Amino acid sequence: MPNTNVNTFTGNNESKETPSTRTLTIVADSNIASLDEFFSTQTLGQDAALTVNIVSVAGRDITAQLLAEVQPDVLLIRSVTPINAELIVDNHSVRFVGSATIGTDHVDQAYLAERNITFANAAGCSKHSVAQYVLTAILTLRPQYWQPSSNQPVVLGIIGLGNIGSTLAQYAADLGWQVLGYDPLLPASAFNNASFDEVISQSNAISLHVPLTDAEGMNRSDYPTHHLLNAAALEAMPADSLLINSARGPVIDAAALEDNIEQTRRQVVLDVFEHEPQIAEQLLSKLAIATPHIAGYTLEGKLRGTQMIYDALCEKFNVTPAQSMHNLLPVNMYLWTELKEYPDRLIKFYDIMQDDKLLRAKADDGQVNGADFDQLRRDYHLRREWQF
Numbered sequence: 001m002p003n004t005n006v007n008t009f010t011g012n013n014e015s016k017e018t019p020s021t022r023t024l025t026i027v028a029d030s031n032i033a034s035l036d037e038f039f040s041t042q043t044l045g046q047d048a049a050l051t052v053n054i055v056s057v058a059g060r061d062i063t064a065q066l067l068a069e070v071q072p073d074v075l076l077i078r079s080v081t082p083i084n085a086e087l088i089v090d091n092h093s094v095r096f097v098g099s100a101t102i103g104t105d106h107v108d109q110a111y112l113a114e115r116n117i118t119f120a121n122a123a124g125c126s127k128h129s130v131a132q133y134v135l136t137a138i139l140t141l142r143p144q145y146w147q148p149s150s151n152q153p154v155v156l157g158i159i160g161l162g163n164i165g166s167t168l169a170q171y172a173a174d175l176g177w178q179v180l181g182y183d184p185l186l187p188a189s190a191f192n193n194a195s196f197d198e199v200i201s202q203s204n205a206i207s208l209h210v211p212l213t214d215a216e217g218m219n220r221s222d223y224p225t226h227h228l229l230n231a232a233a234l235e236a237m238p239a240d241s242l243l244i245n246s247a248r249g250p251v252i253d254a255a256a257l258e259d260n261i262e263q264t265r266r267q268v269v270l271d272v273f274e275h276e277p278q279i280a281e282q283l284l285s286k287l288a289i290a291t292p293h294i295a296g297y298t299l300e301g302k303l304r305g306t307q308m309i310y311d312a313l314c315e316k317f318n319v320t321p322a323q324s325m326h327n328l329l330p331v332n333m334y335l336w337t338e339l340k341e342y343p344d345r346l347i348k349f350y351d352i353m354q355d356d357k358l359l360r361a362k363a364d365d366g367q368v369n370g371a372d373f374d375q376l377r378r379d380y381h382l383r384r385e386w387q388f
């Protein structure tokens with residue numbers, strides 16, 4: 001069994017009757033923020049004698065073998081733990097799976113439903129964090145966009161207008177930018193106002209905010225996003241348009257992207273990579289900004305993710321939630337209104353090039369290896385979300 005951190009909490013035994021102590025065993029990704037503050041007897045077992053036993057391990061170490069050894073009631077994961085038949089076909093103890101993430105492409109939700117296992121994710125938990133990451137990337141590379149003008153408007157293309165895309169659109173509108181948005185699964189609106197071809201051919205900057213879906217399989221969609229940006233789409237983009245991907249790596253065909261950057265010298269920002277956690281130096285060297293899947297990594301974003309799966313677990317087990325992320329947040333001095341007034345303070349709000357520098361420093365022998373990519377994320381100094 002990998003190195004685990006086992007905290008055993010025993011319920012208060014001073015009740016009037018001898019409690020029949022129950023144990024709730026949790027296997028959790030150690031990269032979940034404030035795990036022990038949210039999942040303990042005080043926060044889960046206040047209505048009954050309960051022993052909460054948490055086994056926390058690296059997300060990639062949550063295996064069928066570990067489940068066989070621990071027999072957990074609950075799995076708490078993040079995006080690096082695939083949840084599917086291969087992991088739990090022989091397990092009959094898990095009753096709840098919580099992913100403290102927005103994306104769910106790593107979870108076979110139909111299989112969980114078939115097994116009558118409750119699933120919860122953290123929809124929208126880091127929408128502001130990711131939107132602010134995208135704004136920072138754009139304004140770091142193109143600071144002139146702070147002052148759009150009638151003869152030099154800024155057109156931001158947004159593909160996917162859900163929680164993150166629509167939040168980004170609000171920031172863009174607040175800066176006086178024009179938004180061209182495309183989302184075939186939502187009704188037309190002020191922001192959902194263009195075709196895919198119009199977005200990619202008429203925008204100064206294009207940002208992707210779609211889930212990773214396929215034409216078939218567990219993430220099937222009528223509008224699959226796997227390689228949504230293929231060679232043809234990239235070719236249709238003006239050479240000087242900036243492309244940002246903070247959705248999922250495989251939404252862009254990495255090989256086609258490398259060729260397109262060679263041909264156009266396009267500025268590209270990637271927070272997610274088709275073959276992560278490995279990154280080929282050949283691609284890395286062509287990018288304007290590269291970061292290790294940390295667009296959502298603010299203290300608020302990660303705590304909100306933990307809060308949301310904690311609340312869902314409490315609902316599952318009919319327990320009154322007894323922990324709030326607001327008890328765990330230091331004072332936040334980052335105000336969007338201040339940044340708008342003093343754009344030169346952007347680097348103090350978020351120095352994205354420092355994250356870029358740390359990632360590039362891990363390139364060795366032609367690539368960034370998976371262990372180094374994971375270490376950068378595990379040890380990431382969580383940013384603070386700007387107050388909108």
Ligand SMILES: NC(=O)C1=CN([C@@H]2O[C@H](COP(=O)(O)OP(=O)(O)OC[C@H]3O[C@@H](n4cnc5c(N)ncnc54)[C@H](O)[C@@H]3O)[C@@H](O)[C@H]2O)C=CC1
Nearest residue numbers: 102103160162163164183185209210211223246247295296
């Ligand atoms: N880099 C990071 O740290 C993070 C990445 N993400 C990724 O961002 C994705 C989007 O997050 P949210 O906006 O919160 O999800 P969401 O589910 O609220 O919105 C996704 C939107 O994409 C639309 N969509 C689906 N297929 C499409 C297509 N083919 N073309 C255009 N639009 C399409 C949907 O209709 C939906 O409105 C997540 O699924 C996740 O993969 C999320 C959080 C952090």
Ligand SMILES: O=C(O)C(=O)[C@H](O)COP(=O)(O)O
Nearest residue numbers: 031078079080101102103296
């Ligand atoms: O929430 C999502 O979706 C994300 O992409 C998260 O930022 C992924 O973070 P990890 O689960 O990989 O820590």
